[in-house]
Amino acid sequence: MATKQDQFNELQKKNLETAMRLAQMSIENSQRLMELQVATAKSLFEEGVQNVKALSGVKDPKEAMELRAQYAQSTTEKMLSCVREMTELASRTQTEVGKMVSEQLSTGGKDVFESMQKMFTGMPITDQNAMTALQTAMDTTRAAFEQMAQASSEAFQLFAQPGVPKGKK
Known part of the structure; x- marks a missing residue:
């Protein structure tokens, strides 16, 4: 049977993996943005030189x-095309981050709930009222995590929709 420390370490490991995925995504998107900006600047410079010669x-x-x-x-x-590509990249990134955060809230909440359940299962509680109160608290906690995950998912979906004014769908 896994110890409480092992369960805590597993939760921490999952959170660290998610943080690393977010950092990697940020680095990759920054690289794409810089490459796009450099390519646009180079193209504009070359065209400017040709134009001056002409x-x-x-x-x-x-x-x-x-x-x-x-x-x-x-x-x-060319500038509008660059801005359009940057906007599309930002939109895709926002969608990816939204999915990742929603997934983390959903699985993280479930993991915390399961850890709490395992912890309480091992406790020597003989009072039925205390056990009922703990079960009610755990059910309330699970419902709260589910609502947070759903609200987060809906919020990110709204933000990911291009051209939709705030507050309207």
């Missing part, structure tokens, strides 16, 4: 204005 050879002011307008439009499109 503008330096233009003699007609009308043609120069057209080139500038094309460059401005291209730059705007």
